[in-house]
Amino acid sequence: MKKIIIFIMIACFSNNIKAQSNINDTIAYLRDSIEARKANFTNTSFDYFLNQLQLGVKHYILDAPLPNRPDTLRTNRISLCFNNVENIILRDIQSLSNPCIEIIFTTPVLIPKNYLKKGGILDWTTDWNTAKANFFANKIIYQINVLGL
Amino acid sequence: MKKYILLILFILSLTLHFGGNGVTVTTFQNLRAQQQYGCWNENSGSGGGFFSWLRDRLGDVADAVVNVANAISEFLSTGDEEGEGGEEFGNEIGSDDWVEPSGTPDNFFNPLDDPWFMPEGFGQEEWDILNNLDYWYGVYVNGGEPPSQDCNGIWGGSAYVGSCGVCIAGSTGINACFVDSPRIDTAKPIKIPCSPEAIARGNRLTNIRDSINSLSDVQKVKDSAFHSLKEAGVSITNNSGTYGTFNFQSGANNNVNVLTSSPGQNIVVGLHSHNKGSYDSLNAANSPSALDLYHLINGQLLNTNYIADYVFAHDSTEWAIMIDNPTKAANFITTVPMDSATIAPPTDNNWSNTFKLSDGVSLYDKWYTWVVYLTKIQKYPIEDIEGFANVLFTGANLDSGIKFYKKINGHFKELNYQIINDSSGTPVEIKITICE
Numbered sequence: 001m002k003k004i005i006i007f008i009m010i011a012c013f014s015n016n017i018k019a020q021s022n023i024n025d026t027i028a029y030l031r032d033s034i035e036a037r038k039a040n041f042t043n044t045s046f047d048y049f050l051n052q053l054q055l056g057v058k059h060y061i062l063d064a065p066l067p068n069r070p071d072t073l074r075t076n077r078i079s080l081c082f083n084n085v086e087n088i089i090l091r092d093i094q095s096l097s098n099p100c101i102e103i104i105f106t107t108p109v110l111i112p113k114n115y116l117k118k119g120g121i122l123d124w125t126t127d128w129n130t131a132k133a134n135f136f137a138n139k140i141i142y143q144i145n146v147l148g149l
Numbered sequence: 150m151k152k153y154i155l156l157i158l159f160i161l162s163l164t165l166h167f168g169g170n171g172v173t174v175t176t177f178q179n180l181r182a183q184q185q186y187g188c189w190n191e192n193s194g195s196g197g198g199f200f201s202w203l204r205d206r207l208g209d210v211a212d213a214v215v216n217v218a219n220a221i222s223e224f225l226s227t228g229d230e231e232g233e234g235g236e237e238f239g240n241e242i243g244s245d246d247w248v249e250p251s252g253t254p255d256n257f258f259n260p261l262d263d264p265w266f267m268p269e270g271f272g273q274e275e276w277d278i279l280n281n282l283d284y285w286y287g288v289y290v291n292g293g294e295p296p297s298q299d300c301n302g303i304w305g306g307s308a309y310v311g312s313c314g315v316c317i318a319g320s321t322g323i324n325a326c327f328v329d330s331p332r333i334d335t336a337k338p339i340k341i342p343c344s345p346e347a348i349a350r351g352n353r354l355t356n357i358r359d360s361i362n363s364l365s366d367v368q369k370v371k372d373s374a375f376h377s378l379k380e381a382g383v384s385i386t387n388n389s390g391t392y393g394t395f396n397f398q399s400g401a402n403n404n405v406n407v408l409t410s411s412p413g414q415n416i417v418v419g420l421h422s423h424n425k426g427s428y429d430s431l432n433a434a435n436s437p438s439a440l441d442l443y444h445l446i447n448g449q450l451l452n453t454n455y456i457a458d459y460v461f462a463h464d465s466t467e468w469a470i471m472i473d474n475p476t477k478a479a480n481f482i483t484t485v486p487m488d489s490a491t492i493a494p495p496t497d498n499n500w501s502n503t504f505k506l507s508d509g510v511s512l513y514d515k516w517y518t519w520v521v522y523l524t525k526i527q528k529y530p531i532e533d534i535e536g537f538a539n540v541l542f543t544g545a546n547l548d549s550g551i552k553f554y555k556k557i558n559g560h561f562k563e564l565n566y567q568i569i570n571d572s573s574g575t576p577v578e579i580k581i582t583i584c585e
Contacts, residue, residue, distance in 0.1 A: 085525065115313060119326055147508070147510060
């Protein structure tokens with residue numbers, strides 16, 4: 001049973017383990033494996049891209065539930081970053097770059113504003129997680145842009 | 150191969166009583182539900198049943214249904230018991246003729262996702278075998294309609310997806326969308342001594358505000374903040390020391406254009422409301438916005454007497470912005486074009502026109518990251534988040550030369566930020582400050 005529990009735990013966290021154990025140089029990886037191959041990701045699904053991505057997402061930027069936004073947001077863009085938000089801020093004020101990938105979808109994604117609120121499936125106050133990834137899983141990528149190289 | 154044979158035998162060892170005529174192919178999950186709900190109980194009166202999990206390496210659902218059904222029919226007709234049945238079964242559909250799947254059936258089951266059926270003693274090696282298998286289908290006989298699965302994965306459960314997109318009720322432990330949690334966002338700005346300039350600006354803002362409090366148009370703007378869905382605004386004039394109002398507006402939408410200059414009018418400040426409407430998400434939008442920064446700078450460029458903008462907010466807070474460094478302000482408005490500098494996502498969904506700073510990151514992305522930092526890391530109250538994010542955004546990213554003020558205990562006090570370094574001089578934290 002002990003083996004089983006350990007195995008399940010490994011399975012649950014396999015993505016993070018994979019991401020953190022294989023990539024020593026985030027910038028080099030993004031430059032050589034993502035930016036240089038960005039055309040390969042056009043017309044693929046977000047899910048496919050995430051499976052190819054060997055980095056764990058530490059911060060993401062999505063449309064915000066701002067007052068002047070409609071009840072159903074239409075957004076064709078999400079940014080995935082690979083430093084946590086604290087490091088992003090601290091690096092930013094030192095004028096150090098932060099690697100992120102901006103993903104543009106072929107068609108806008110409809111997001112009920114409620115989804116972005118606290119407690120919603122895309123709750124802006126919580127970290128990137130499987131549920132959020134699944135929300136975008138079948139969205140088709142039009143273009144990716146690697147920032148902060 | 151030995152492992153595969155053992156695995157098939159193991160699976161067949163799970164076979165329960167069988168009988169009857171119907172043969173149905175379904176998913177593993179349905180089978181599990183059938184068993185959980187007693188469909189396989191010999192006393193259920195349905196004649197019992199048979200179930201197992203079969204591998205389909207063809208990846209063709211339709212073929213799998215036929216193949217599996219035929220296999221089970223044969224199995225049932227021969228009456229073979231476990232061991233022999235396993236062989237029969239294996240000869241029929243478990244041969245090496247099967248090929249790798251060409252697609253992913255809808256009812257793909259990854260055993261790693263559901264360790265329910267794993268018995269005691271079923272170890273790592275068996276798991277590895279399962280993990281290397283392809284697609285699995287459940288088969289049952291005389292099972293009847295399986296119960297449905299709720300969004301929490303509970304068969305026959307009552308959980309459902311709420312308007313927030315989250316699975317609630319049932320056994321989720323979540324009673325409703327947006328359940329309030331105990332507040333932990335209690336951080337407050339650090340109090341620091343005011344510079345003489347900050348004191349002077351705060352006093353000036355406070356004096357003007359006190360002087361215009363009784364003006365009816367000012368009260369209208371305040372009322373709009375509390376009771377209207379639309380912005381209102383008015384320009385404040387000063388003629389020979391007497392304050393008055395000019396060009397009161399109540400917006401047809403959420404934008405009013407407070408005049409900063411007009412012939413014959415000595416306009417000194419602008420005042421507008423940020424109204425309670427759908428202010429329910431970031432729960433802020435109370436403080437001056439990026440567009441307000443432009444309004445202030447433009448106003449001062451047009452009219453040197455124009456010194457500040459006030460915002461009356463729906464949450465009864467009052468804010469002001471004032472230029473403390475005209476050179477920086479002029480540089481800001483020159484280098485960051487106004488039309489594309491709004492921090493909100495573009496309403497036309499066209500991000501290609503969004504202004505990006507030198508590192509390629511859009512203004513919105515910068516602002517949003519500040520918001521998340523202040524919320525999750527610093528844990529400031531949600532109602533202060535947008536205002537504080539604007540303080541940091543305009544100071545650290547835009548370098549706009551503008552200071553933010555918030556009215557506290559009847560006095561406008563300057564907000565700023567402080568970078569806290571460790572012993573080596575490396576920044577480790579950023580805090581909002583308020584001078585007193």
